[in-house]
Amino acid sequence: FRLRTTTLRRNTCSEKKTGYIWRRPVGKIINLKRYAICANQPKCYYRMAVCLDGKKVCICLPLTGLLLCCLYSILLKEPKTRFASRDFKGGDDLFEVNSYVNNSMSLEYDDPARRLSSSAIGKNTEQWNERVSKGRSKHIEQKRLPNAIIIGVKKGGTRALLEFLKIHPKIKACPWEVHFFDTDKNYELGLDWYREQMPESYKGDITVEKTPAYFVRDKVPQRVYKMSKSVKLIAIVRNPVERAISDYVQVTHRRHGVLPPFERYVTNDKTGKVLRTSIGLIRIGVYVKHLRNWLKYFPISQLHFVNGDDLITNPAKELQAVEKFLNIEPFIKKDNFYINQTKRFPCISRSFKLKKENSGCLSESKGRPHPSIRSDIRKLLEDYFRPYNEEFYKEVGRDFHW
DSSP states (O other): EEEOOOOOOOTTEOSSSEEOOOOOOGHHHHHHHHHHHHHSSSOOSEEEEETTTTTTEEOOOOOHHHHHHHHHHHHHHHHTOOOOOOOTTTTSSSSOOEETTTTTOOOOOOGGGSOOOGGGSSSSSSHHHHHHHHOOOOOOOEOOOOEEEEEOOTTTTTHHHHHHHEEEEEEEEEEOOOOSOOOHHHTTHHHHHHTSSSOEEEETTTEEEOOGGGGTTHHHHHHHHOOOOOOEEEEEEOOHHHEEEEEHHHHHHTTTTTOOOOOHHBSSSSSSSSOOTTTTHHHTHHHHHHHHHTTTTTTTEEEEEEHHHHHHHHHHHHHHHHHHHHTTOOOOOOGEEEEEEEEEEEEETSSSOOGGGSSSSTTTTOOOEEEEEEEEHHHHHHHHHHHHHHHHHHHHHHOOOO
16 A cells, blocks of 8 residues: 555654555564554554545555464553553654544644654663653564673674673674764764664663774763763773784784784884884773773773683683673573684584574684784783783773783
8 A cells, every 4th residue: 555654764753755554574563563653553563544635544464464463462461552642842752642442543644743853852872762662562672772882892802792692682782883983974973873773672672782993982982971871881801912913913814914024013113122002903902091081981880891811711701790790680601602623712502592693603704813923022012011901900800810
């Protein structure tokens, strides 16, 4: 059917536009529910009443979708929940919900007075998610701003950490690095755009985003704080010397080996006794400097540091600590992992009943062998990082023994 209806745009009801109701797969029924929500109908699983050329028309789902939605309503045990109308002066609410009359629902087209104005959008995660959730069931998936962010560090094991965390059924992870807070072009698109990059989740799930560059960019902590004062921050750190070598291996691979040998790359004189401390390979490993930038806005209790070296040898222990930090029930166990004998890198056990994408090992780029480094250069790096490491241990209250 082709009809005049309302569409969901930027989490508000837009102007009336011509839209389509498609025979979507059962897995896409959520799209139909979004139409219903935007049209002031919070429960519309098996039919939707619309106004078409002044006439009331009922559009039904395909039989399979109808049966599935009926079962869904039965499981909810409250298919006809009533919602009170709200005052829309000032545009502080997303939509008005009409009462059920004779088991049917009336539909009013959206008008500007009933839309959420851009100025009324919540300034932090809690306000935002509360507003877009009004009148919706906790059983409905929707996109939400993250309540946990993996902020770093580069080549510390962020990808492994994210993939392993996805074992937990409460974790909903964005599959790519968004670079929202560290890239001005993306940040200027606003929270609307950022939220759209997130996966759909239920109320009570933990939405996680990962961008390792966040930890070392000076402007990021303030931007994250403006989004949410209570967001939980996770950083995975490893021996800064090993991290620098791993970073060098990745850069060399991407540039097809055009870099000079590691020893020449990290020093800036012919004697090889002075480090180039301004380059990213070394600068990123001074964790305490970057941490203090974050502590200007967040208490240390909102930051959790994962030992990247231990994540390789004992992933379950580190992940259980993250579960506790996120305040979610324990789920991840030692039996969920095994060690790949070729790369000596942990993989998710295939015997564990998981979604297909959560089974097996990470990509071939993970666990690349490191080149042999001259002992004098390694000692030079260790001596440079040692005082910074000691300060870092004091700040986080944990000795990583680097």
